Amino acid sequence: MSFNFDQELDCSGLACPMPILKTKKAVDGLRVGQVLKMIATDPGSLPDVQAWTAKTGQELLGHEQDGGKFTFYIKKVK
Amino acid sequence: MAKRMAIIAAHGSLDAAYPPLILATAAAAMDMEVAIFFTFYGLEIIKKGKADKLQVAPIANPAMPQPIPGISVPNILGVLPGMTAVATSMMNSWMKKANVAKLSELLEMAVESGVRIIACQMSMDVLGIKKEDLIDGVEVAGAAAFIEYAANDAIALTF
Numbered sequence: 499m500s501f502n503f504d505q506e507l508d509c510s511g512l513a514c515p516m517p518i519l520k521t522k523k524a525v526d527g528l529r530v531g532q533v534l535k536m537i538a539t540d541p542g543s544l545p546d547v548q549a550w551t552a553k554t555g556q557e558l559l560g561h562e563q564d565g566g567k568f569t570f571y572i573k574k575v576k
Numbered sequence: 577m578a579k580r581m582a583i584i585a586a587h588g589s590l591d592a593a594y595p596p597l598i599l600a601t602a603a604a605a606m607d608m609e610v611a612i613f614f615t616f617y618g619l620e621i622i623k624k625g626k627a628d629k630l631q632v633a634p635i636a637n638p639a640m641p642q643p644i645p646g647i648s649v650p651n652i653l654g655v656l657p658g659m660t661a662v663a664t665s666m667m668n669s670w671m672k673k674a675n676v677a678k679l680s681e682l683l684e685m686a687v688e689s690g691v692r693i694i695a696c697q698m699s700m701d702v703l704g705i706k707k708e709d710l711i712d713g714v715e716v717a718g719a720a721a722f723i724e725y726a727a728n729d730a731i732a733l734t735f
């Protein structure tokens with residue numbers, strides 16, 4: 499699964515809560531409609547990103563997992 | 577859904593300083609308003625230049641992992657001189673290995689993301705701490721100010 503994206507953020511190696519803090523900062527910097535590709539290796543990042551998008555109202559277009567590497571596509575919708 | 581988080585940080589050891597700062601920064605990143613009320617030894621966390629120098633004591637802390645896996649060190653050895661420094665450097669190295677952010681970084685991110693840092697006036701008086709001993713941006717207030725903030729539908733957490 500792959501999506502077009504406008505910005506990429508690599509959070510590989512970072513532990514909770516840094517991927518979420520950096521994602522928040524990156525999405526704040528996008529315009530509405532733009533997509534962030536975020537890569538993380540924190541095993542907790544899938545539930546955390548899902549919770550973050552649910553709480554903030556941004557859209558998780560999709561995610562993929564390759565071994566210990568997670569890739570998320572987050573669309574700024576507001 | 578609650579939009580506000582009110583946290584009390586009352587302890588100043590290395591291990592005790594992480595949970596309030598992690599939850600505060602995460603909640604701020606989730607668009608919540610957050611305030612941390614630093615009281616008693618929790619004030620150590622917000623002293624200028626102190627965050628990365630906090631220590632953890634092995635004595636009376638049976639949950640702390642053993643330095644050498646499989647070899648059980650009696651907890652009472654924690655009273656020996658230097659054991660707090662040993663335990664602290666061990667924990668710092670575990671944190672670094674797991675790529676956990678430093679306390680100073682989390683504190684900086686908390687301030688940057690608008691988390692209100694409130695220092696307890698009474699504790700400051702008891703412990704002889706002055707406002708200029710604390711990091712910039714600290715508000716000094718009493719219990720009532722924190723309760724008024726928390727009473728407005730906040731999730732309240734104590735550490």
